[in-house]
Amino acid sequence: MAMKFDQQKTKHQLFHLSVSLATVLVCMTYMQFQRNWVNLGSLWNSLIVPIVFTGELLKVLLARYYSRWDDSFLTQKQRQKRASYFTIREICGGLILQLLCTLLYAFVCIILGAPVLQSYEQTFVLALLLTLQTTSPTVFLLGGGGALQVCFCEKPDSITKSEDTALGLFKYNALGAILGAWAGSVVAPLDWDRDWQAYPIPNVVGALLGCALGNIYACSRILYATAKVYMNRKRN
Template sequence: MLRLDRQKTKQQLLQNAISLAVGLSSLIHLHNLKSLSSICKFWDSFLIPIILIGEIMKLFLSNYYSFSEMQKNQTNLNKKKQGFLAADKMLAIFIQCAMVVLYGFSCILLGAPVLQDYEKTCILSIILTLLTVSPLVFLLGAGGALQVWFCEKVENIVKAEEVYISLYKYHAIGAILGAWLGSVVVPLDWDSDWQEYPIPNVIGALCGSGVATLISTTCVLYKIWSAFLSY
């Protein structure tokens, strides 16, 4: 008989539901814009706040599930509190700012204008950072995020955080692949407004993250169905 971890499954479904809601809200917002070029302006687009709010909601969800686990292990809880000191917070801010610069530099290497359209490149870099870097930094701090990226094993994490990290990897890879695939249509001579840089990259990142969410949700539903059939 296949045993199903109900708490883990519930967290996966809720977290994926938030991700899908963020993606749907973003697409609705894009649809209601008078011009897609507004995506590239800080004060005309709400994409960044929508994505940020979604990541904060997923963070609260993970903390809700992990709090009871950390209470059972007081040592783990104390180490978790020590991990968010002032130095770690400064490093977390630095990592995110550095990733914005790195994404921007990568866009320039891949063909984005160097001196023109810097606001567009900055917005694309911020969105990619929010989708791929910020979730892990928000959850584990700078030290924990670096362990996930560069080490095989992360110390002092609970089951709820492991679930968050596993789903985060899906979304991050999907966002990066989606943004990269979106750049394919930029040089094509179609004379379409949505083809202007970085609109296809932003939409590609959102769609890539959404597709990754659907894949992970399908995997969870398949496990639920398999467990149901095994009874």
Template sequence: MPLVDPVTMSSSIAKGGVAAARSSPSAATGKATTTSSSPTTAVAKLLPVQLQQTPASQYTRHAVPALLAALFVARFQSLVADPVATMYSSLPVVAALQMAYALACLPIAGAAGSGGAGASARKPRPGDKKKTAGSGSSAGGGGGGDAAGRRPYPPVTAFLSLILTALATPFLFAAMVLFGAPLLTHPAHTLLCAAHLAVLALFPLFYVHGVDTAAWAAVAACQAPFDDTFGGLVGGLAGAWLGAVPIPLDWDRAWQRWPVTILAGLYAGYLLGRALGGSWLLWGKKF
């Protein structure tokens, strides 16, 4: 049996590996390329949310912001006098208005027009056409079908979105504390303020995107296109942040107490951002 020099053998193997890598660079980097390009592809597929084009949708789209603004103005004095009781009692009304807006105006998660990557990226499966024929969503239905032809029920989706909104509220509470909100002296104030922020800004996004990770990654990275839902989120966050400016000023006004100005900025910013996001000025555009 001939002797084999281990040094020579290892050198030959190394040279062969280098030559193979040079001749086929895509084979060595194919997995990394696929992994790194997938988030960009998912973000690119996210489209702006298209509202339902029905008379009821158009009426609700303009009526709900007016009712939210009227509710806040009507209860402003009560908010200054007793913030906790006022925010607690008005939260169900705000949630009901947001649910009415979602049911009448927004497409359901996964349906055409919801903007998510999953609705348009799923390849047709055998039997889809046969099972879904005659059961497609109408202009005002707001529901899409799954692979088995079952159509989501919008009230159930709205209820599940409300549960997700409630689950997200503690995280907003923690974020507000990290940004300087009083934790030990005003925990109820901060928690209710976070709940209002979640119901206004996050609930519509949960309704149209569900738990689509690609859509939420785009929203978190500020790469989502502007529409009514994303514009409301950006406006609400910016308004709440700007609302903190008057608090440290030594004007000795009753409305400077926590979190009156935060809530005022939140509502004003949300309504303005939602209006601009759904207008021709910003709709479909990105940061």
């Protein structure tokens, strides 16, 4: 029996992953042509944070585009609950949630050895980057209330199939970024005397590469599942 193949979901997944990988590629290209990597951890002299913000926003808009076909399956109660996620109160709640996540990441960075006073701006930029790669996409997609439910491993009732697909892909993005930023710390204590070993350059690069690897892994799984369905259909 041939496996069920959801063509629209697969297209959504591949476009989503393409945007993620393109974002990392743009960041790496920008860094390649940036002569002074010291500014990489600067809030005002680096374009890494705006580039990542734009990439995550594009993925949310993509999920919104594909969810248009799913809205007809929602009940009136689900529509009302979904609309309540984007009131002024919920938007402010989403901003507060992202701020708290940024402060949490900054605290974790300090606990793991980041300078407390000398590099506070660099720590904030790294924490903000991790927030954009982990929490912000869910807030942009579901609002503050929906994102808070997801943080507590509870799926909102009003979520559509396309939004659920996006949430599943956000997990690869988030895990890759966190593990990559942590792995980037390995090169900091080595006595290579390289400029790019300065904090937070290895962590920023690690977060971007980890994000790319997470998305490549997700892409390989999707392509494998698609090829498997195709081969089963060909045999039948």
